[in-house]
Amino acid sequence: MAKNAVVLLNLGGPDSLDAVQPFLFNLFSDPDIFNIPFGQKIFASLISKNRAPKVKEEYKLVGGNSPINKWTELQRKNLEESLKSSGYDMDVYVAMRYWNPLTEEIVKKVESQNYDKIVLLPLYPHYSITTTGSSFNEWKRLYKGDKSKLVYIEEYYLNDIYIKAINERIDEALKKFTFADEVQLVFSAHGTPVSLVKKGDPYSHQIKDTVEAVVKARNYSHKHHLCFQSKVGPMKWLEPSTDKMIEKLSSESKYHLLIIPISFVSDHVETLFELDIEYRHIADNCRIERYIVMEGLNDSTTFIEALKYLTINSLKKI
Numbered sequence: 253m254a255k256n257a258v259v260l261l262n263l264g265g266p267d268s269l270d271a272v273q274p275f276l277f278n279l280f281s282d283p284d285i286f287n288i289p290f291g292q293k294i295f296a297s298l299i300s301k302n303r304a305p306k307v308k309e310e311y312k313l314v315g316g317n318s319p320i321n322k323w324t325e326l327q328r329k330n331l332e333e334s335l336k337s338s339g340y341d342m343d344v345y346v347a348m349r350y351w352n353p354l355t356e357e358i359v360k361k362v363e364s365q366n367y368d369k370i371v372l373l374p375l376y377p378h379y380s381i382t383t384t385g386s387s388f389n390e391w392k393r394l395y396k397g398d399k400s401k402l403v404y405i406e407e408y409y410l411n412d413i414y415i416k417a418i419n420e421r422i423d424e425a426l427k428k429f430t431f432a433d434e435v436q437l438v439f440s441a442h443g444t445p446v447s448l449v450k451k452g453d454p455y456s457h458q459i460k461d462t463v464e465a466v467v468k469a470r471n472y473s474h475k476h477h478l479c480f481q482s483k484v485g486p487m488k489w490l491e492p493s494t495d496k497m498i499e500k501l502s503s504e505s506k507y508h509l510l511i512i513p514i515s516f517v518s519d520h521v522e523t524l525f526e527l528d529i530e531y532r533h534i535a536d537n538c539r540i541e542r543y544i545v546m547e548g549l550n551d552s553t554t555f556i557e558a559l560k561y562l563t564i565n566s567l568k569k570i
Contacts, residue, residue, distance in 0.1 A: 264348025265318020323518035443480030
């Protein structure tokens with residue numbers, strides 16, 4: 253019987269406050285995000301040291317480390333158990349791009365086993381060169397084995413089971429509102445520079461398609477809006493920004509907001525600090541009466557079913 257592996261690819265996050273600066277150094281050293289013609293390591297060192305104090309304060313407010321590590325490990329464990337309980341002899345690994353377990357470590361582990369196929373499954377439903385592309389590139393740089401064994405899953409932003417998992421979380425969150433019919437669904441995605449879109453990066457278009465699929469599946473139950481967060485640097489980024497969207501809805505007397513993190517499959521600093529703390533202050537100042545941030549997919553059994561379907565289906569196509 254074939255013995256296969258699945259590698260869940262994710263961003264990673266600092267597992268302690270001391271890890272914040274080296275995590276940021278790894279992030280800013282990535283040429284797929286910050287392509288510096290020369291001196292990239294110097295650039296990464298300077299900017300990571302400059303940003304680390306501010307970012308440390310953010311992590312202090314969400315428990316002192318990134319919950320992305322806990323949730324990704326749980327997703328790994330649950331996917332492996334689900335596959336094996338269905339008769340698929342598959343080992344599931346996690347390879348983080350910027351923190352432990354780093355891709356290099358997992359490549360060595362996978363190469364030491366005689367797997368027939370290795371499925372690379374990003375925990376990014378939407379393809380961008382800065383996320384999935386970067387993780388794939390790092391794997392290709394480090395993997396010295398038989399390239400024909402590698403199976404790439406590039407995107408799954410319209411997968412029906414993934415869409416269902418999002419709607420289940422939306423339904424759970426709507427129960428927290430007294431006047432559910434007045435709720436505005438505010439989809440907040442991680443932004444990218446507009447220059448990336450102009451170069452053909454499909455991420456922003458895929459995000460829009462996911463939002464449309466989600467609201468269509470729920471028969472357009474509520475008014476919905478799409479905005480973007482996490483801007484870094486002076487260049488032009490995707491708009492409207494999430495903070496401006498909150499202010500705009502308030503100006504239109506829409507005071508019941510459900511914030512839906514749409515490009516994330518687990519909670520981390522962008523959802524727990526940026527959306528639930530930083531932007532909550534903006535909402536309070538705008539007289540928003542009810543401001544709720546939807547829980548990430550995290551331990552969603554439906555999301556695990558989506559990952560399982562994607563894994564099995566990718567091997568059937570070979």
